[in-house]
Amino acid sequence: MELIFWWMPLAAAAVAGGGVWLYLAWRRRSRARLQRDGVPVAHSERLTELPEYQRVLRRYRALLAGVLTIVVVASGVGVLLASRVSSVEVVQPQSYKRDIMLCLDVSGSMTDVDAKIVDTFASLAKNLHGERVGLTVFDSSAVQVFPLTDDYDYVKTELTxxxxxxxxxxxxxxxYWTGTDLGEGASLIGDGLSSCVLGFDGDSSSKRPKSIVLATDNYVNGSPIFTLKQAGDLATKHDVRVYAIDPVDYSADGTPDTVATQLKDVVDKTGGGFYGLSSTDTVPAIVQKIDDQEAGLFTGARRLVVSDHPGPLVxxxxxxLMASFGLLWRVRL
Amino acid sequence: MAGLLYRVKTKMSIFAHRKTLDLLEGGYASVHRGRSHDFDDLRAYVPGDEVKDIDWKATARHGEPLVKRYIASRRHNLALLVDTGRNMAATAESGESKKDIAIMAAGALASIATQHGDVVSLIVGDEGGSRSYPSGQKDEHLERLLRVVDERIRLDAPRSDVLGLLDTVARQLTIRSLLLVVTDDVRLGDEHMRLLRRLRARHEVIWLTIGDADLMRQEGSRGPVYDVQEVAALPAYVRSNRALRGLFEEAAVQTVVDSERELRLLGITSHRIGSQADVVPGLFALLEKQRRAER
Structure with a gap:
């Protein structure tokens, strides 16, 4: 808890001191004022000698003391309010304003993985704030199912x-494959990935972190316009990180085959990551890993957050104030 | 200049009918005791005169009632004892200044006395000391006496000291006189009683109380109420207390009744008035009471 206007209590104390001084001066003159404006009476002992008078006077003094206390406390509260009691915190906000493109290979072998990925994102959609999600599916040609959007209801419906x-x-x-078989061949990964990279809006000056979740087994059948490597370079040029999810066909010796290694190289170059889908790694866990990796990359600048807390004081x-008005009315000052 | 005496006389005729004034004069004429049989002259009967003083033979001759005037009763001494402390500058029951009422009362009785051929002297006193002014009969003399009272009673005057005033009179005033004591709702103690007993042995004493303001009355928008003795304000909160108001009224009435009873025990007639309009009827009632008490 700190005071933004730290000088306010000092100023208030000075004002209060001035007030007390004025009051004393006024009091000195009040005797003369009494004689000028007041109603002179004699033999007030007729009244002051009554025990009831003493009792009423004691009550009057108690009320006056109460009024004084309340007014002093209320002034203190007022001064605190005027000096703006606030808390100062250093926060490091995470950047949630990412753009995520789901880039799914819909060749026959991938449908299982695709189902899990869209399912995961469909369930994630309700927790998103400020992120934009898009979906592109490809096989021999790419289809943008929906562009980057933050209409999460729509996203969820489509993904479902x-x-x-x-x-x-x-x-x-x-x-699901409608429109993805217009090209020559099948699973043209390079073309698909390029389509996804070009699916981001804005130019390179956009500050929003861009990432692609690419699901593919990297078994190319045909001759793509972009090779995988060229597509990776395009992604790097557009500052897009590619996270690949690959149902790796581990060979008997437990090492990934060459196509998987090739994919890994490309995506690592874009700053993304490669996740092989084994029996131990489920799709949601991988998505979580991707999310963590992205979050680590883009935390906002450390910021000093000063927030006022006037509520309780008000x-x-x-x-x-209400109590003091009531009491003042009661003592007829 | 139109002096205080003139004002008093004007007010007397405003506040009282001719008949009341006649009654007042008659009442004054009859309060004196100690007639000699030294017959002096006759004068016209004034209502209030003793019936037994009527000279029936002269009346029969004259056609109008005439009363005998005796030398002993011809020339009396009226001494006005006026409390001139600052208490008397305070507010009276009616809201007027007690000073005005005191001047009115003293002036009224004094002017009646001089019309009767009596002489009037004045003794004023407060904590600063007492002072006597010699007897006199003329209007100028009365005017001077009233001015003394007018000038001495101020809010910054010394405090009231009825005891000192009575003491001075008891020691200094040797001529048998009719004393008119003009003061306010002072509480009479044993010392007062002792001095009054001494005075009563030599003089006729009549006591005129000018009622003090009701401390618990709400004065509307007027300023704060303060006590002249200590110059301390009485808080409005306290004055508005209803229970206290009842108790105060009770106590105030009790004080008035008590002092009247104590004075009566000493053979001193007293009366309490609250406003200038009360002065003439009040004086009349006072003299009437005094006359009855003598019998």
Whole structure:
């Protein structure tokens, strides 16, 4: 707890001192004032000798003391209010204003993983604040399902629709592969990733952290326009980090195969990460890891947050003021 | 200049009917005791005169009632004892200044006395000491006496000291006189009683109390009420207390009744008035009471 206007109590004390001095001066003259304006009476002992008078006078003095106390305390509260009691904290706000593009390979082998990813993001959607999420699916051509948006209700609906579609292999509801088979070949990863990178809006001056969650097994079938490496360079140029989730087909000796290693190299270069999907790593856990890695990258600048706390003081001051008015009315000052 | 005496006389005729004034004069004429049989002259009967003083033979001859005037009763000495302390500058029951009422009362009785051929002297006193002014009969003399009272009673005058005043009179005034004591609701103690007993042995004493203001009355928008003795304000909060008001009224009435009773025990007639309008009827009542008490 600190005072923003630290000089206010000093000023108030000075004013109070001046007030006391004026009061004393006034009091010195009050005798003359009494004689000028007052009603002179004699033999007040007729009244003052009554025991009841003494009792009433004692009560009067007690009330006066009460009024004085309340007024002093209320003034103190007022001075505290005027000096702005506040707390000073250093906060390091996390940047939530990220853009996340889900970039899903929808070739037949990936639908399981895709379903888990969209499911995870669908359940995450309700906790998002300020982040934008987009979804692009690709196979031989890329389709932007929805662009980056913070309409989380819409995001959730779309993701849920796609999840159901993935789970049922396109049997029920929407056919997830619609529009992704217009190119030559299948699983053109480089083209898909490039489409995703170009799906971010704004130019390079945008300060929002950009990341792509790429789900693919990196088995390319055909000749893409962009190779994976070129797509990685494009991502780096656009300052987009790519996080790859790969259902790695670990070979018998427990090491990832060459295509997985190739993918890992590319995404590591963009500043992102590679997560192999094994039996121990579930999709939600990986998404959490990605989230942690991103959060570590983008925390806002340390800021000094000064916040006033006038609430209790205002309430106390008002109550005291009302009490003092009541008492003043009671003692007829 | 239009002096205080003139003002007093004007007020007397404003506040009283001609008949009341006649009654007052008659009452004054009859309060003196100690007639000799030294017959002096006759004068017209004034209501209030003793019926037994009527000279029936002369009346029969004259056609109008005439009363005998005796030398002993012809020339009396009226001494005005006026408390001139600052208490008397305070407010009276009616809201007027007690000083005005005191001057009015003293002036009224004095002017009646001089019309009767009596001489009037004045003794004033407060804590600063007492002072006597010699007897006189003329209007100028009365005017001077009233001015003394007027000038001495001020809010910054010394405090009231009725005891000192009575003491001075007891020691200094040797001529048998009619004493009119003009003071306020002073509480009479044993010392007062002792001095009054001494005075009573030599003089006729009549006591005029000018009622003090009701301390508990709400004065509307007027300023704070303060006691002249200590110059200390009486808080409005205390004065507005209803229970206290009742008790105060009770106590105030008790004080008035007590002092009247104590004075009566000493053979001193007393009366309490609260305003200038009360002066003439008050004086009349006082003299009437005095006349009855003598019998």
């Amino acid at each position: 629709t796609y999840r159901d579609s993935f789970r049922s292999q396109g049997e029920s509801g929407l056919r 309430v106390a001051g008002l109550l005291l």
